[in-house]
Every structure is written in structure tokens, then in C-alpha cells.
Amino acid sequence: MTPVERLRARIERLGAPLCLGIDPHPDQLPVGLPRDADGLETFARGLVEAAAPEAAAIKVNVAFFEAFGSRGWAALERLRADIPADHVLILDAKRGDVSSTAERYAAGLLGHLGADGVTLSPYLGEDAVEPFRAFGDRLLYILARTSNPSAPTFQELGVHGGAHLSELVARWVTERWPHPEVGLVVGATAPHELATLRRAVPEPAFLVPGVGAQGGDLAAAVRACHGTRAPGLVNVSRGIAGASSEADWRGAAAEAARSWRSRMAEAGATLAG
Amino acid sequence: MTPVERLRARIERLGAPLCLGIDPHPDQLPVGLPRDADGLETFARGLVEAAAPEAAAIKVNVAFFEAFGSRGWAALERLRADIPADHVLILDAKRGDVSSTAERYAAGLLGHLGADGVTLSPYLGEDAVEPFRAFGDRLLYILARTSNPSAPTFQELGVHGGAHLSELVARWVTERWPHPEVGLVVGATAPHELATLRRAVPEPAFLVPGVGAQGGDLAAAVRACHGTRAPGLVNVSRGIAGASSEADWRGAAAEAARSWRSRMAEAGATLAG
Numbered sequence: 021m022t023p024v025e026r027l028r029a030r031i032e033r034l035g036a037p038l039c040l041g042i043d044p045h046p047d048q049l050p051v052g053l054p055r056d057a058d059g060l061e062t063f064a065r066g067l068v069e070a071a072a073p074e075a076a077a078i079k080v081n082v083a084f085f086e087a088f089g090s091r092g093w094a095a096l097e098r099l100r101a102d103i104p105a106d107h108v109l110i111l112d113a114k115r116g117d118v119s120s121t122a123e124r125y126a127a128g129l130l131g132h133l134g135a136d137g138v139t140l141s142p143y144l145g146e147d148a149v150e151p152f153r154a155f156g157d158r159l160l161y162i163l164a165r166t167s168n169p170s171a172p173t174f175q176e177l178g179v180h181g182g183a184h185l186s187e188l189v190a191r192w193v194t195e196r197w198p199h200p201e202v203g204l205v206v207g208a209t210a211p212h213e214l215a216t217l218r219r220a221v222p223e224p225a226f227l228v229p230g231v232g233a234q235g236g237d238l239a240a241a242v243r244a245c246h247g248t249r250a251p252g253l254v255n256v257s258r259g260i261a262g263a264s265s266e267a268d269w270r271g272a273a274a275e276a277a278r279s280w281r282s283r284m285a286e287a288g289a290t291l292a293g
Numbered sequence: 294m295t296p297v298e299r300l301r302a303r304i305e306r307l308g309a310p311l312c313l314g315i316d317p318h319p320d321q322l323p324v325g326l327p328r329d330a331d332g333l334e335t336f337a338r339g340l341v342e343a344a345a346p347e348a349a350a351i352k353v354n355v356a357f358f359e360a361f362g363s364r365g366w367a368a369l370e371r372l373r374a375d376i377p378a379d380h381v382l383i384l385d386a387k388r389g390d391v392s393s394t395a396e397r398y399a400a401g402l403l404g405h406l407g408a409d410g411v412t413l414s415p416y417l418g419e420d421a422v423e424p425f426r427a428f429g430d431r432l433l434y435i436l437a438r439t440s441n442p443s444a445p446t447f448q449e450l451g452v453h454g455g456a457h458l459s460e461l462v463a464r465w466v467t468e469r470w471p472h473p474e475v476g477l478v479v480g481a482t483a484p485h486e487l488a489t490l491r492r493a494v495p496e497p498a499f500l501v502p503g504v505g506a507q508g509g510d511l512a513a514a515v516r517a518c519h520g521t522r523a524p525g526l527v528n529v530s531r532g533i534a535g536a537s538s539e540a541d542w543r544g545a546a547a548e549a550a551r552s553w554r555s556r557m558a559e560a561g562a563t564l565a566g
Contacts, residue, residue, distance in 0.1 A: 043394065083390060083397035089405045090366035097362055114390050116414055117356060118441035121316065121385075124356035132362045141389055143416045143436060145443030163416060168391035170418030177452050177461070185458070188450070 208236025481509025
């Protein structure tokens with residue numbers, strides 16, 4: 021099965037497009053865990069064990085491991101080996117470089133670590149994406165509209181007849197790679213932009229961050245994940261990882277994941293109805 | 294001494310803004326070196342020993358180490374420890390993420406690895422830069438116009454009254470961080486764009502890739518590095534690293550570095566005269 025097929029099967033089985041985001045800051049680790057690469061690994065593995073049964077995909081943010089250098093990368097390698105085989109692993113890396121360099125990033129993230137997908141930045145154009153396409157059917161999510169406060173600085177710049185840069189990026193991705201495995205990152209913190217982009221490009225799958233701690237709009241996020249050529253994903257990180265910082269964090273994360281899945285399933289059922 | 298002061302002292306002593314670029318593909322390693330993280334480390338260390346005496350700065354491209362996962366990062370950590378203290382080390386990483394994630398990238402690249410500078414991507418706006426500014430006086434080079442063939446896709450988009458996106462990025466950097474340690478990446482492969490950007494923003498330092506193997510314009514690159522509030526840098530990677538793939542590679546790299554320094558010094562003398 022390709023990553024798209026595994027993702028589709030898993031979302032249908034769960035009835036919800038929940039993506040479990042793993043990006044814990046060492047200062048936010050639960051009590052009793054060391055604030056180093058070992059603590060990060062214990063926490064990340066515990067989150068996967070607790071919450072993966074409710075999640076369609078797992079998105080690991082590379083930065084939180086890279087912060088600890090080679091020890092962090094070794095932890096990421098071990099974590100990768102423990103991801104359940106029916107889940108897709110997306111590495112949130114936002115890499116973007118000239119082709120000879122992008123080829124090396126692809127070798128590391130898709131080759132060495134064997135991720136099922138990555139996030140990529142569009143600023144360098146197609147050169148930054150094609151080396152990842154060379155791995156065939158892996159999921160690629162290209163940044164269109166990110167969830168952070170300063171996203172509008174460039175992403176909402178008016179270009180060509182008044183459209184925002186984010187919309188041009190979305191149209192470019194859709195036209196250049198009209199494949200189910202190539203999608204877009206579009207944050208839930210700007211529901212108007214999310215809806216505008218969904219109308220502009222109805223086909224590609226969206227990976228939607230920003231619900232939960234960042235305050236994004238869950239119903240809008242779930243709506244943006246319906247009816248696309250590959251299923252979309254709504255990511256929740258701190259809303260699950262931060263459910264408890266006490267000794268009961270595993271159970272709290274499992275409970276939070278069940279709750280998020282249930283809320284997403286309800287929002288989806290409303291749409292279907 | 295701050296990184297800017299060390300860079301200025303070194304460029305004045307050498308009379309040339311040569312930046313030694315370390316980004317060797319395993320397939321391009323000299324004969325006799327294993328095509329793995331060990332081979333990469335031996336080659337990178339040999340290049341630094343051979344060519345650093347002619348170089349004002351050393352730019353290491355993180356991707357070529359990241360490709361080998363934790364073993365590559367361990368090699369990068371050892372290499373970092375061997376960079377001569379009077380040289381600045383720039384990690385070419387092109388990271389760009391939301392602030393909580395950018396803070397972790399900064400912790401890894403500027404904290405854990407102790408780099409004197411990094412390259413950053415502008416797509417997410419100021420959130421992606423500020424956590425690196427929190428490290429104070431480190432050199433930050435933000436991508437404006439890259440040296441790759443598809444750079445124009447977005448970087449030459451017309452925005453606000455006809456200027457290219459790359460020019461808007463350059464003006465934004467200049468206005469927001471009017472500090473000598475904050476500069477721009479501008480490739481030498483588009484000499485017209487390079488000259489346009491230099492006129493638009495006369496003050497920030499440029500880090501100029503693309504001369505040598507990529508065919509960029511050396512005289513234009515050196516010209517763009519003169520008279521700025523911090524000294525600019527012209528990067529040469531394959532032009533030094535690829536000087537020989539035989540057993541004499543160390544000597545060939547040293548000779549190539551001498552030649553590049555000399556050509557840059559001549560181009561600079563013409564400007565000064």
C-alpha cells in the first residue's frame with residue numbers, strides 16, 4: 021500500500037482525520053522526565069503509544085530533536101522504528117533548498133529515516149521539491165498559509181491580479197503536481213484564508229495545523245479536509261501532549277486524543293449529513 | 294569579539310571575502326574515502342585544514358550531514374569543534390518555522406552546535422527570525438534571491454508596484470533588523486537581480502553563493518560585497534572541494550582556495566582603484 025492508501029484506510033477506519041503532532045519543548049515535559057534527548061524520547065514514545073490508536077497519522081517536528089544534535093537525531097531514529105506500520109509518519113521539517121541540497125535532505129528524511137511524508141517550503145520553487153518527488157509516492161505537504169502570527173507578512177502579499185502569494189503557491193502546487201500525494205499546509209488560525217484557499221484549489225489534500233493551543237477553528241479545519249483527491253489531516257500537538265504535565269500524562273494524552281477524534285468525527289458527520 | 298568583528302578582521306587580513314563552502318555529495322568524495330558519514334567527515338576536515346588559511350569564513354551545508362542521520366550530526370559536531378577560532382562558522386540550514394519551532398532550531402544550530410551564523414528562509418515572516426535574534430550578535434543571512442534555476446518562480450513575482458518579491462524581502466530585512474549582523478543571501482547566478490537588490494538595499498551584507506560550478510559572475514559578486522555595514526562574503530564550494538578527486542585532493546583544494554582568494558582580491562582592488 022502507498023502512503024496515500026494507508027492514510028485513506030486509517031481515516032476511514034477512525035472516521036476522523038486526526039494527526040498526532042509530536043513537538044514537545046523540553047520545558048514542557050511532564051514531571052519526572054529529564055529535560056534532555058532521553059526525556060524527549062520517552063515522552064514522544066509514550067505519546068505515540070497512548071494516542072496513536074486514535075490518530076490517522078503521526079507528525080513529528082524535526083526541530084525538537086535537532087535541538088539536541090546527534091543525540092536528538094538518534095532518538096528520532098529509534099522513535100521512527102517504533103511507529104506502528106499502519107500509520108503514516110510525516111516529518112515536519114519545512115526544508116527548502118537548491119536541488120543538489122534538497123536531494124540530500126530527501127536522502128536523510130525519506131531515505132535514511134524512511135518517513136512517509138515531509139513538509140516543504142516553496143520559496144526556492146520547484147527545485148526544492150523535485151528531489152523529494154524522486155522518492156515516488158511519499159506525501160509532500162508544501163507550505164501555503166502557515167498558522168503563525170507573522171504568516172501574513174509575505175503569504176498575504178498581493179500578487180498577480182490581487183491574489184495572495186499563498187494562493188499562488190497553492191495553484192502552482194496543484195498545477196505542477198496534480199497527484200494525490202502532493203498537498204498543502206494551510207493553518208486553521210486564519211479560517212477566512214483557509215476557506216479562500218479551499219475554494220481556489222479544491223483538489224489537493226490539506227494538512228491543517230493550528231487547532232488546539234493555537235486557537236484555530238476546528239469545524240473549518242475538518243471542512244477543509246473533506247472531498248479532496250487524498251484525505252486531509254488536522255493536526256493536534258499541544259492539545260494532546262499538554263493534556264497533563266503530571267505523572268498521569270499517558271492516560272491524559274490517550275483521553276485527549278479520544279476527545280479530539282470524537283469532536284472531529286462529529287464535525288465530519290455534520291458535513292456528511 | 295563579535296562574529297561581525299571577527300569576520301571584518303579576517304577579510305581585512307586576507308584582502309578577499311572568500312567563504313569556503315562545505316557541501317560535498319558522497320558521490321563526489323575523492324578516491325579512497327568511504328561514501329558514508331566517516332568519508333564525509335574526513336573530507337570536510339581536510340578541506341578546512343587545506344583551504345581555511347585562504348578563507349574568511351566557513352559555510353557548512355547541514356543537509357549533507359543530515360543525510361546520514363545521527364552519524365552525520367555527530368560528524369558535524371566534531372567538525373565544528375575543529376573550526377579555527379578566528380574563522381566564523383556559518384551553518385547553511387535555510388530553516389524557517391513558527392516561533393516555538395524556530396526557537397528549537399536556534400537552540401540546535403546556534404546553541405548546541407555554537408555556529409556563528411545561519412541562513413534562514415523568509416516565507417513565515419519575522420516569527421521565523423526572532424528566536425535566532427535572541428542569541429544576540431550571531432550572523433543571520435535571510436534568503437532573498439537564491440542561485441538555483443527555479444528561483445524566479447516566486448522570488449521574481451511582481452508585488453507592490455512592480456518590485457519583485459526578493460526585493461520586498463530585502464527591504465523588509467533591512468528595515469526590521471538594521472544591524473550589521475543581519476544580512477541577505479543573494480546568488481551570483483542572476484547578476485542583474487544582484488545589482489538591482491544591491492541598489493535597493495545598500496546597507497546589509499550579502500552572502501553570495503553561485504560562483505564557481507554554478508557559473509555566477511565573480512566580479513559582480515565581489516562588487517556586491519563592498520561598502521556594506523558588515524562585510525559581505527562570496528561563497529565557493531565545488532570550485533575548491535572539487536579541485537581534484539584523486540589522492541592529491543588536499544593540495545588541489547589549497548591551491549584552488551589560493552587562486553579564488555587572489556581573483557577576489559584583484560576584483561576588489563579594481564573596485565577600490
